[in-house]
Amino acid sequence: MNAPPLPAEVHHRLATAEGVLFDIDGCLVLFGQTPHDSIALPGAAAAITALRASGRAVAAFTNASAKTPAGIAAALHELGIPLDEHEILTPAAVAAEVITSRYADRPVLAFGGPGLLDVLHARGTALLDEDADPTDAAAVVVGWDTNFHRDRLQRAAEALWNGAELLTTSDAPSFASRGRPTAGVSGFIAHGLAHVTGAQVEILGKPSPTAMEMAARKLGVDHGKLLVVGDDLTLEIRMALAAGATAVLTTTGTHSATDAAAAPRATRPDLVVDGLPELLALWPEVDEADGGGL
Ligand SMILES: [Mg+2]
Known part of the structure; x- marks a missing residue:
């Protein structure tokens, strides 16, 4: 060196x-x-x-919001990296805190994998059910949702048109992975929603x-x-x-x-x-x- x-x-x-x-x-x-x-x-x-x-x-x-902190710690341990669950921070923890302090008990519409939904659920965040009226949502929270299909787009848009705030775990265009960059899902969805509704994207993670x-x-x-x-x-x-x-x-x-x-x-x-x-x-x-x- x-x-x-x-x-x-x-x-x-x-x-x-x-x-x-x-x-x-x-x-x-x-x-x-x-x-x-x-x-x-x-x-x-x-x-x-x-x-x-x-x-x-x-x-x-x-x-990342695909995996929970426990899942991330397990993947790191497999590679010999000595970090435990309590030492892993993700935007989901930030989301839980922001939602509670800003919206109290009002429910949010959240899209993502276990890394977002399980963490929000475990922290007692009120989440709107799949069949609930989306206009009841105080915010739309977007994470790594690899199943973000048209019905979800429509529900999220209805919430945003009705004044819900648009939060995302990350809007990084890509991140480093083995051999090639990985395209970012969360920012792709969040900015797509901003495009169709005019909502402003607020980033919760780094x-x-x-x-x-x-x-x-x-x-x-x-x-x-x-x-x-x-x-x-x-x-x-x-x-x-x-x-x-x-x-x-x-x-x-x-x-x-x-x-x-x-x-x-x-x-x-x-x-x-x-x-x-x-x-x-x-x-x-x-x-x-x-x-x-x-
Ligand atoms: Mg990085």
């Missing part, structure tokens, strides 16, 4: 960071089309282990301030002492910079060092690394040996 010397400010931020929030896809792992195709990215397990051993709080935030707030709370760390590591300038990097956290781009997924250099200030990371081994090697007072070797 021929990294240039670390600027003093970045060195200080790494040394004094009290918590680290990792992205998952393109940062810790590349999921394949099947579980057998999935891989852990180099240094992912070691970085988590070493940072934990250094006394720092560690968690991961994915914009880079929303609400997502950042929840992550900082989860880690028990102030924004200024939090490091956010991810592969997407428009998601992790934008979110971290807006909150005054330290933004680290790893070039193992969506965006490259060239993209970072050309990025406007709001999405230009504090540090660019070519992978988590480089990040760990640069980190003052973090013992790489605690990561079990790299």
Whole structure:
């Protein structure tokens, strides 16, 4: 690794960071089309282990809403990544909190897989039944719904025409996966609904301030002492910079060092690394040996 010397400010931020929030896809792992195709990215397990051993709080935030946090943790464990269910944040948790605080007991119309619907259900969110009047919905919540057919479109549109707010777990156009990017389903549906109804899309996951707030709370760390590591300038990097956290781009997924250099200030990371081994090697007072070797 021929990294240039670390600027003093970045060195200080790494040394004094009290918590680290990792992205998952393109940062810790590349999921394949099947579980057998999935891989852990180099240094992912070691970085988590070493940072934990250094006394720092560690968690991961994915914009994915297909799987529950338990399902994601299980998939990560299969790849040797030591993160547990309680250390996985998804936009579904943000959705549950936003819906409760904003709409109280008014029901919402939610579209998604278990990663959204099961989480909302478990948290007691009032969900409209399939056959209920859609105009009763306070909001339409869109996640990774791979069965979003015409009837659902019509119900969602009727809710939105009647004044429901339009929330989505993520509007990322794509995310990093093994061999090729995966096209984003949630944003595709949400922006399609915006097109047909004129509603504004509100994003619950990264880079929303609400997502950042929840992550900082989860880690028990102030924004200024939090490091956010991810592969997407428009998601992790934008979110971290807006909150005054330290933004680290790893070039193992969506965006490259060239993209970072050309990025406007709001999405230009504090540090660019070519992978988590480089990040760990640069980190003052973090013992790489605690990561079990790299
Ligand atoms: Mg990513």
